Amino acid sequence: SQQGEEDPQALSIQEGENATMNCSYKTSINNLQWYRQNSGRGLVHLILIRSNEREKHSGRLRVTLDTSKKSSSLLITASRAADTASYFCAPRTGGFKTIFGAGTRLFVKA
Amino acid sequence: GAGVSQSPSNKVTEKGKDVELRCDPISGHTALYWYRQSLGQGLEFLIYFQGNSAPDKSGLPSDRFSAERTGGSVSTLTIQRTQQEDSAVYLCASSGTEGNQPQHFGDGTRLSIL
Numbered sequence: 001s002q003q004g005e006e007d008p009q010a011l012s013i014q015e016g017e018n019a020t021m022n023c024s025y026k027t028s029i030n031n032l033q034w035y036r037q038n039s040g041r042g043l044v045h046l047i048l049i050r051s052n053e054r055e056k057h058s059g060r061l062r063v064t065l066d067t068s069k070k071s072s073s074l075l076i077t078a079s080r081a082a083d084t085a086s087y088f089c090a091p092r093t094g095g096f097k098t099i100f101g102a103g104t105r106l107f108v109k110a
Numbered sequence: 111g112a113g114v115s116q117s118p119s120n121k122v123t124e125k126g127k128d129v130e131l132r133c134d135p136i137s138g139h140t141a142l143y144w145y146r147q148s149l150g151q152g153l154e155f156l157i158y159f160q161g162n163s164a165p166d167k168s169g170l171p172s173d174r175f176s177a178e179r180t181g182g183s184v185s186t187l188t189i190q191r192t193q194q195e196d197s198a199v200y201l202c203a204s205s206g207t208e209g210n211q212p213q214h215f216g217d218g219t220r221l222s223i224l
Contacts, residue, residue: 001155042201042215048212097155100153100155103152
């Protein structure tokens with residue numbers, strides 16, 4: 001298991017703008033997962049990208065993975081106030097133990 | 111189908127008391143995880159179960175913390191002789207039979223120690 005580190009720690013944007021957050025990790029991975037956490041709730045899995053994939057889309061979400069740089073980015077297009085949440089990445093190296101980072105807090109202003 | 115269910119949703123107790131937190135995973139999920147999240151912080155891994163066994167207990171903060179899982183389903187996290195620093199949200203998650211699969215989270219138990 002290894003921990004991903006999200007960057008920036010916090011991000012504040014206007015509704016309609018795009019939001020980009022990044023995740024870096026240290027060793028080779030099997031896949032990388034992104035999660036969202038709304039205030040007072042548990043984490044919700046958003047998207048999984050495998051190590052042999054470079055880009056993946058889901059609705060307004062776009063995830064990229066650069067295994068040579070050991071980094072991933074999550075792009076939320078045309079953000080909405082409802083996207084206000086904390087976002088976490090989880091690099092998975094095999095097995096079950098999962099170490100989450102501190103996350104990126106996104107605030108979308110209406 | 112039903113998601114991961116945790117109870118109670120909130121628990122307030124006095125320092126020194128024991129508390130039990132319960133997690134009902136998604137039916138058929140063999141892996142179950144416990145995490146702790148302090149206010150405004152990330153998640154701290156505590157323990158995971160594969161079936162009824164816990165191969166990795168390294169995340170438990172002290173010997174006051176224990177967890178068990180019976181019948182490959184419900185899990186209980188017990189904190190004995192609670193301390194104020196135990197105040198946090200305790201999150202449970204479950205996933206399928208293979209490692210690396212996405213986890214499904216409950217909404218947590220918010221524990222406050224007075």
